[in-house]
Amino acid sequence: MTVDPHHPGQATPVRISEADEEHAVLAFSGDLDAHALRVLEELLLDPRLRRPGAWTLEMSGLDHLDLACAYALLRAVSRVPEPAAVTVHGAHPAVHRTLRHAGLETVATFTR
Template sequence: MPPSEKELTVAAEHTTPPAEPAIFVSVDDSHRAELVLTGDIGAATLRELEETLDAPPLAEAAEWVVDMSGVTHLDLACAYALLRAATLRAKPAELTIRGARRAVRRTLRHAGLDAVATIVE
């Protein structure tokens, strides 16, 4: 039996729409940068992510803290971009990733970030 109109309306109200991707950066005086990622970090976000990772203040920071608690999906290409940016520098950044969901942590591991970063739930 097909669902009633009321059941469909209730189901639609409980479905969370995908969050728009967003990238925020802040740096303190000790050259510690915080990168906050939210939403679906995928192909549409890759160029912006790469530009953010290569530009000051992240490029100059010695320590990166990446807050992924608001990331609903992380594309493997974006995880590789983070890996390249953190490690292919004259002095690699000390990288801590926090708040990543299980699926996001799996993508981070597939990219090899668990070998160069501290991943904190």
């Protein structure tokens, strides 16, 4: 379990579960809301996310996604020097809808 450094005792709703030169997997769980935005933005600046040519956003464990967090994901994907191929996997309908409202469907592929 990864602990949220801004809220000790609480698990962070997002973590890098794997990252190498070719592929990075970000695993999401619980609620990703305004309280977690700073943690998400800090994680998205991790140097391990600049190298891979592909990202998988594993969202099957994510129950709620705040629109501000969805925009943070879009900004992160958009600023990678060479655009990464992004796959969103397992997003529940409400999470998928929030990602669509933020415009992530223009840069990502969605899979079940």
